[in-house]
Amino acid sequence: MAQDQGRPSAGGRHRRLYRAAWRPQTLRRADRGRLRGRQIRLRRARRRRVRRAEPGVPSQTHEAAYRQDVTVQRRATAWQRETHLGSAPTGRGKRQQVARKTSTRVARSRVSAPSEATATDIPDTSLSKAAAQVAKKLRTDIRGATASELDALDAIKTEGNWEVGGRIVHLTNLHKLLFPEDRYSKRDLIRYYVQVAPVMIPYYKDRPLSMNPHPDGIHGKSYWVKDKPDYAPEWIPTFRYQDQKGLKDWILIEEVATLAWLANHAVIDMHPWYSRVDKPEYPDWSVVDLDPAEGATFKDVIAVAKVVKSALDHLKLKALLKTTGQSGLHVYIPVERRYTLEESRGFVATLAHMIAELMPDKVTEVWEVKRRTGKIRIDYTQNVINKTLAGPYSVRPALRAPVSTPIAWRELDDSRLRPDKWTIKTLGDRLLEVGDLFHDALTLHQRLPAL
DNA sequence: GGGGTCT
DNA sequence: AGACCCCAACGCTTC
DNA sequence: GAAGCG
Ligand SMILES: [Mn+2]
Ligand SMILES: [Mn+2]
Numbered sequence: 001m002a003q004d005q006g007r008p009s010a011g012g013r014h015r016r017l018y019r020a021a022w023r024p025q026t027l028r029r030a031d032r033g034r035l036r037g038r039q040i041r042l043r044r045a046r047r048r049r050v051r052r053a054e055p056g057v058p059s060q061t062h063e064a065a066y067r068q069d070v071t072v073q074r075r076a077t078a079w080q081r082e083t084h085l086g087s088a089p090t091g092r093g094k095r096q097q098v099a100r101k102t103s104t105r106v107a108r109s110r111v112s113a114p115s116e117a118t119a120t121d122i123p124d125t126s127l128s129k130a131a132a133q134v135a136k137k138l139r140t141d142i143r144g145a146t147a148s149e150l151d152a153l154d155a156i157k158t159e160g161n162w163e164v165g166g167r168i169v170h171l172t173n174l175h176k177l178l179f180p181e182d183r184y185s186k187r188d189l190i191r192y193y194v195q196v197a198p199v200m201i202p203y204y205k206d207r208p209l210s211m212n213p214h215p216d217g218i219h220g221k222s223y224w225v226k227d228k229p230d231y232a233p234e235w236i237p238t239f240r241y242q243d244q245k246g247l248k249d250w251i252l253i254e255e256v257a258t259l260a261w262l263a264n265h266a267v268i269d270m271h272p273w274y275s276r277v278d279k280p281e282y283p284d285w286s287v288v289d290l291d292p293a294e295g296a297t298f299k300d301v302i303a304v305a306k307v308v309k310s311a312l313d314h315l316k317l318k319a320l321l322k323t324t325g326q327s328g329l330h331v332y333i334p335v336e337r338r339y340t341l342e343e344s345r346g347f348v349a350t351l352a353h354m355i356a357e358l359m360p361d362k363v364t365e366v367w368e369v370k371r372r373t374g375k376i377r378i379d380y381t382q383n384v385i386n387k388t389l390a391g392p393y394s395v396r397p398a399l400r401a402p403v404s405t406p407i408a409w410r411e412l413d414d415s416r417l418r419p420d421k422w423t424i425k426t427l428g429d430r431l432l433e434v435g436d437l438f439h440d441a442l443t444l445h446q447r448l449p450a451l
Numbered sequence: 452g453g454g455g456t457c458t
Numbered sequence: 459a460g461a462c463c464c465c466a467a468c469g470c471t472t473c
Numbered sequence: 474g475a476a477g478c479g
Pocket of ligand 1: 289290291324
């Protein structure tokens with residue numbers, strides 16, 4: 001809700017690194033004229049490359065390093081060259097490391113081996129049972145909280161150490177109502193995440209996480225965190241990456257205990273990157289973010305989503321659909337990791353533009369929120385490094401504690417569909433009914449056709 | 452959640 | 459000791 | 474360069 005953005009930023013340091021322009025090449029002449037007018041111009045950025053510390057060996061910290069992208073013709077200013085070499089503009093110690101510093105491996109100790117999730121360990125809730133079913137079908141060994149662990153969670157008064165998945169997580173303020181109208185506490189949020197973990201984690205594994213804590217609940221101020229805080233447990237693995245400001249260690253969700261720590265930290269929604277740590281500039285998801293403006297109805301969103309679907313059908317692209325828990329819908333196109341984020345964004349931009357021309361009464365390409373009234377924006381600008389959407393099975397900071405829930409395309413015809421149809425209370429039954437409808441997001445590797 | 456400062 | 463304040467992002471788009 | 478946006 002209220003976001004702590006708009007903080008004064010350090011003046012001239014944010015100058016563009018971007019020069020070379022990319023344009024869709026095969027547009028009709030009329031479209032080209034319009035595109036010029038709309039300034040849909042996509043820039044090829046200078047990119048930072050990353051390598052794993054030791055290929056094939058899971059490491060605590062992955063190392064990102066700048067590398068000159070010699071394929072891009074550009075004139076660099078002195079300032080840009082300086083920035084490229086990583087002169088860190090900030091004062092904190094970690095930020096001053098040179099980008100090419102070698103990575104460190106930290107032993108990840110467990111207090112005990114996580115127990116095998118045997119049938120008797122699985123809590124007798126629809127969510128835990130459904131998650132276990134799905135995980136079994138997927139043959140993943142990611143497990144959720146056991147029955148005894150959930151009992152122990154309920155036994156903690158308001159603060160205490162909780163052993164889950166072989167880790168100790170210090171939980172605090174468990175009674176704090178993050179969703180006051182629904183009377184859902186932080187304990188309820190934790191209980192959801194540690195149960196859905198086996199279904200959810202495959203979509204977050206190896207994807208750097210942006211966090212948006214809501215310490216005062218859904219009506220309070222939230223703030224963004226990308227760098228793993230110093231007070232976070234050492235056993236939470238991270239991915240080290242250099243952005244324009246400096247080196248940061250992004251949290252990676254690999255196990256149930258990390259979800260417990262995040263939820264305790266009032267991180268309500270989880271925002272994973274569209275790319276994975278071993279190839280961070282090459283996303284495996286292109287996302288189409290349908291954002292209704294004030295005055296647009298969910299029916300309108302559905303109508304636009306159907307057109308997106310038929311466009312993708314014509315292009316022979318399979319895509320996955322999910323509710324956002326707020327008012328729009330998210331479409332994920334699983335792609336082969338051969339396109340840069342610029343190319344991914346360019347594809348979605350062109351798609352958005354074509355659909356906007358097809359249904360100008362429903363779709364707007366306007367940037368300013370105030371001028372979008374009554375229409376849907378197909379937000380292609382999401383396809384950027386470091387920019388994220390709430391991922392599948394993420395809770396959203398809204399009334400009822402809605403969950404971003406995968407749905408089948410044909411469910412768009414169900415008049416009972418609502419953007420907040422599934423919540424932390426009902427997702428278990430939903431999963432028991434339909435299973436995990438987002439599977440293909442991890443297994444398909446499609447090529448994007450030229451538009 | 453943590454650090455600093457003021458009362 | 460407690461009250462209070464501040465901080466914890468970033469990259470593209472548009473004017 | 475600065476404000477808008479997510
Ligand atoms: Mn959206
Ligand atoms: Mn959006």
